[in-house]
Amino acid sequence: MVHIFLTSSPTGPLDGSRRVDGIDKWNGFADRLHEVWKADSRCLMIAAAPDNYAMMDEMTGFFWHTWLQEGFSMQCMDKLDYRYHGSGWDSVHGHISREDLHSYDVLFLAGGHVPTQRHFFEAIGLREKLQGFQGIIIGISAGSMNSAD
Numbered sequence: 001m002v003h004i005f006l007t008s009s010p011t012g013p014l015d016g017s018r019r020v021d022g023i024d025k026w027n028g029f030a031d032r033l034h035e036v037w038k039a040d041s042r043c044l045m046i047a048a049a050p051d052n053y054a055m056m057d058e059m060t061g062f063f064w065h066t067w068l069q070e071g072f073s074m075q076c077m078d079k080l081d082y083r084y085h086g087s088g089w090d091s092v093h094g095h096i097s098r099e100d101l102h103s104y105d106v107l108f109l110a111g112g113h114v115p116t117q118r119h120f121f122e123a124i125g126l127r128e129k130l131q132g133f134q135g136i137i138i139g140i141s142a143g144s145m146n147s148a149d
Helices: 029-036 053-069 098-102 114-124
Strands: 003-007 041-046 074-080 106-109 136-140
Touching (some): 003 029
Parallel strands (some): 003 136, 041 106
């Protein structure tokens, strides 16, 4: 079964209107996520701006530490941007294989610039490759918006 969580920011309001340490617990998000999270989950952060490595490194590091702080067991937090070279990476077309994508337990759809991310999702064939995925998908801001039809 796939579990989809669409958020604007899983760590609280970006405008600072309410202080949040770790994952925002205001609406039960963390509790519901704990209910479906597997031990030693393999996580993949899918970029919004696949060529903005500094932003991707910062975001991935932040979520890695935040999720661990909240008691989520993780084996890895890999990044899918133009640097990704997993077993299914096609350097000519820039595609991750369906098998490689499905080897992860949790997919984070990063926040950032909506149109840039949409083009990246289309380029890697994400919609088609997600068919039959059995895990958790967490949309963050742009990632949530690009999840809509």
